[in-house]
Amino acid sequence: MLYPNNSADKLGFTEIKELIKGHCLSIMGRDRVDKIQVMNNYDLIRKFLSQAAEFKNILQNDAALPIQHFFDIKTLANKSRIEGAFLSEEEFYQVQSSLNTVFAVIAYFNEREGQYPNLEALFEHLPMEKSILKKIGMVIDEKGKIRPNASRELLEITTGIAKAEQEARRKIDQVFKTATSNNWTADGSLTIRDGRLCIPVLAENKRKLKGFVHDESASGQTVYIEPEEVFTLNNKIRDLEFERRREIVKILTALTDELRPFVPLLLSYHGLLTKLDFVRAKALFAVDIEAELPxxxxxxxxxxxxxxxxxxxxxxxxxxxxxxxxxxxxxxxxxxxxxxxxxxxxxxxxxxxxxxxxxxxxxxxxxxxxxxxxxxxxxxxxxxxxxxxxxxxxxxxxxxxxxxxxxxxxxxxxxxxxxxxxxxxxxxxxxxxxxxxxxxxxxxxxxxxxxxxxxxxxxxxxxxxxxxxxxxxxxxxxxxxxxxxxxxxxxxxxSYAFEIAQKIGLPQHVLNLAKNKISAGQKKVDTLLVDLEREKKEIYDSRVQQEKEQRRLNSLLTENEKLKNYLDENKKALLREAKQEAQNIILNANKLVENTIAEIKSTNADKDVTRALRDNLNTELKKNSIKPETTKVAIGEEELKPGDWVKLVDSDTSGQVIEIIKDNVVIAMGDLRTVAKRKRVQKVSKSAVPKSVRRSTRNDTGDYASFSPEIDVRGKRTDEALHAIEKVLDRALMMSFNNIKVIHGKGDGILRKMIRDYLKKYDQVDRMEDEHADRGGDGITYVYLK
Missing domain, CATH: 3.40.50.300 (P-loop containing nucleotide triphosphate hydrolases)
Known part of the structure; x- marks a missing residue:
């Protein structure tokens, strides 16, 4: 119960109803909005809120509901109840269009059975009586006009009219040609007068052409004559048109009689359309104000x-x-x-x-x-x-x-x-x-x-x-x-009465006079409140700043911990690789020395052979000893490209190149990214990089190597789409792309609006534009970055 009666107006609820009405597609929906009442039945409130929430979910995250036509079929159904009455062609078209919408909506929810239970309850146990559509479709075409072959008699009449019109046109053209050649006609061509095709004839020649005068010009110099030969044919056409009208009435009356038993079902369909329009309007308004279900x-x-x-x-x-x-x-x-x-x-x-x-x-x-x-x-x-x-x-x-x-x-x-x-x-x-x-x-x-x-x-x-x-x-x-x-x-x-008065500009002597007129106790209370407000504001600002610094500190600590863990793991892996490589070098050197000694013994210490073997041994040992340095120089001078594996010169850290920007190299090391000068890195072979590093880096760098500044979010839920776009935007900014392309489709434009509102929050976004109309129009958004 609301008290007083104008409470809804005082709180702005009447304005809310007017805004919702603006989203309705039909008069029935607007009438339903006018009847919105404040309820105190908990179950009803839950049901209506859930319906609005489910429809909002459809608008933002699902395919568009096939709602196209909302006509007042209740009035048409009641009209068809009356014996002898019949619906017109336009009215049958409205029934046909409304039923198409009803059946499309029922099919839509049947495909998603169980996903929107509260909306499904709107048409629970409501049958899809497609025989009604079939009956109407045999008489009314897709444009809402009666079909020429709706009955055998109508087809014959329509054919007779076409033939008579063709014959009348042929004869009047012939007469017009003769009159023109005799210079009887005025300037101009054949014209219509009183629904009849007439020849414009000069007034002085009107007796030279037999026929019926239908009209004359304002000056009286031209008369409009229907030739005698054509007059009889036109009368025949008029009679056939009357017959056609009587036949159409007969057909529509018969069709209305067939529709009459389905009147209760039509009223149920009308109720469904009204509720759908009503719930849709509530959901669209909820999207406008970014409303949620509490x-x-x-x-x-x-x-x-x-x-x-x-x-x-x-x-x-x-x-x-x-x-x-x-x-x-x-x-x-x-x-x-x-x-x-x-x-x-x-x-x-x-x-x-x-x-x-x-x-x-x-x-x-x-x-x-x-x-x-x-x-x-x-x-x-x-x-x-x-x-x-x-x-x-x-x-x-x-x-x-x-x-x-x-x-x-x-x-x-x-x-x-x-x-x-x-x-x-x-x-x-x-x-x-x-x-x-x-x-x-x-x-x-x-x-x-x-x-x-x-x-x-x-x-x-x-x-x-x-x-x-x-x-x-x-x-x-x-x-x-x-x-x-x-x-x-x-x-x-x-209340800050004196402070606000002072800001507005009330003279100081008036303020002092006012302060002297209030009691000392009241003055003290108000001063204490002002001081309390000031302290509260300072505490609030300090708390906000402290929370901001704490979040920054937590972020740095987390990043530092990740980096420490990564370096510890990488250091262990590099040490293992170095030890293994040293063992291999020592093993190879031992084998070489043993082989050399064995060959010297087998040649009985021949001086030339011994000298050659010694030179060979020194050469191999020198190769092994200088190999790391020469490799370093050679590799360091090689050209780098995205995807190459590199090592920082002043540490044992390895990573994969994401991008090269002038003298800077962007490197991926597991989940971390770093930028180093070109001279601080050296290219290494993939096999020289520990497997643990390759595994942790492979997924991300693979994405960067194949990164495309284009994303298709059609069919995705809003939160999924925004998350995906955020990832692409982050990478595009890191890789210095100028723009990204977001394909979101058209639909009701809800997803497009949500995406653009979300991207406006980024300072790095310069502007957003639609794709060219020939290539997708407002179904695609180009996001230009600063």
Missing amino acids: EVVNEAKIKLIDARHPLLFLNFKKEQKTVVPLNVNIDDGTRIVVVSGPNAGGKSVCMKTVGLLQLMVQAGLLIPANEASVVGVFKQLFVDIGDDQSIESDLSTYSAHLSKMKNFVEQANGKTLVLIDEFGTGTDPQFGGPIAEAVLESLNQKKVRGMVTTHYSNLKIFASNTEGIENASMLFNNVAMQPLYILEVGKPGS
């Missing part, structure tokens, strides 16, 4: 996380601004939140956001808040916003407020949400404050949930000393004298 509980509680006022969000979106999100919790422990703070600080918007989002949820609409938000169900919603003074009812502003307070106190209970703006204003603060405090105490005793805004100090003190009531304030930057629009729960806020 957790809904059958309790009187609210926990909003990152909530935004939908109307404010849309207005800011046009101006490319962002709304400061709201976080608030109202439950059994914190039943009423008393919000204080400066004027124009966002108190009323905060309260209206809570009220509007609660209305939306209980009306089955998704809300612009984090999906972790929890929204309960209230039986009553009482609202006191604005000035409801009435001349007719002889109510002043304060009387109107008191009248509402009376109803609030009498009818509110633990299942009631109460929203009061500027609590206690409208009369002398000396009396208005205590009355407001008494009302607040009474509401708290009844376990009422709610939010009130106030500037009264006694209400702030009462809230701080009363269980179930919590103070909250809108943060204010008292240095820049600007509101921050952030709700801080736990402590009251100052």
Whole structure:
């Protein structure tokens, strides 16, 4: 129950309904939006919210629902009930188009059985009676016109008309040619008068041509004559057209009679189309305001996380601004939140956001808040916003407020949400404050949930000393004298009356005079609140900066740990390889020495042979001893290219070349990337790189070697598509590409919009453009990088 009756208007819910109506395709859908009511049935609320969430999922992540035509077939079905009545060609076409849409939708969900259970329930047990389409299709063509062969009689009449028209045209052309050759005709060609084809004849020659005069020109110099020979044929054509019309009526009447038994089924189809249009409009609006499905509980509680006022969000979106999100919790422990703070600080918007989002949820609409938000169900919603003074009812502003307070106190209970703006204003603060405090105490005793805004100090003190009531304030930057629009729960806020007055430019002597007129106690309280606000702001800024530094520190620690682990592992592998290579060299040298000694012995120490063997031994040993250095020089001078394996000269670290940019080389080492000068690396053979390094590097570098700045995300869910695009964007930036190409398809344009909004957040993105219309148009986005 809403009290007063204009609460929906006060909170902006009527505007929300108008925006949803703008997404409807049919009059039935718009009528359904007008009938949206705030419900308190938990199961119904869950059902309607789930339907909207499932349709939103289809819009963002699935193929487009085949919704093309929405006509009011209920009116047509009721018309066909009447005996002797018949539907026109256009009306049968509307029925045909609507049924095609219904059957396509049912087939769409049948292919995805179980995926969208709440939407499937809309047409549960609804049969696909395709015989209706078959009957209509035999009479009405794809353009909504009656088929010439709808009946044998109609075909004969249509053929007779065509022949008579052909004959009449032939004869009038012949007469026109004769009249023209005799110079009887005026300038011009054959023309239509009274639905008849006529010859324009000069007035002085009208008796030379036998026929029926249908018209004459304004000057009277030209008359329009239907030749006598053609007149009889045209009359015959007219008679045949009357016969054709009678035959069409006969056919349509018979078809309507065949349709009459299916009227109840047509009404069911009409109901499905209406519900689909309605749910679709809600889902499209949810996409506009970036709404989500919160957790809904059958309790009187609210926990909003990152909530935004939908109307404010849309207005800011046009101006490319962002709304400061709201976080608030109202439950059994914190039943009423008393919000204080400066004027124009966002108190009323905060309260209206809570009220509007609660209305939306209980009306089955998704809300612009984090999906972790929890929204309960209230039986009553009482609202006191604005000035409801009435001349007719002889109510002043304060009387109107008191009248509402009376109803609030009498009818509110633990299942009631109460929203009061500027609590206690409208009369002398000396009396208005205590009355407001008494009302607040009474509401708290009844376990009422709610939010009130106030500037009264006694209400702030009462809230701080009363269980179930919590103070909250809108943060204010008292240095820049600007509101921050952030709700801080736990402590009251100052109204900053003198500070704001000083900023506006009120003369200093007037401000000093005002300060002298308030009590010392009140002055002290307000000064303490201002100081408290200043300290809160400083603590908040420090906390934000500290969290930022902590995140940076954690990132550096993680990166350092990864690098240390990689270096430790790489060092062990290199040592193993070096030891193995040293063992091989020693083994080969030993074999060479042994073979040399054996040959010297076998030749009985012949001097020449011994000298030759010694020279050979020295040569082989020198080769082994200088091999690493010569290899290093030779390899270092070789040209590098992406995919080559290299080693840093001043360490034992190995990696694979990703890209060469002037004198710099981008190297992949497992999951890490580094850039080194060309002179600091030397090319090595793949076999010289430890297997562990090759395995950890192979996948990533392979991707870089074959990297293409183009990605196709058609058919993917939104989160999958954005994740894939982010990876391509990161690599394109690393590899200095100028642009990337994103193929997302057209559809309803939802995926395209989500991708572009997401990419706008990147500072590295310069601009985005559609592909040329001949090569995909707005189904492809080119992202140009800075």
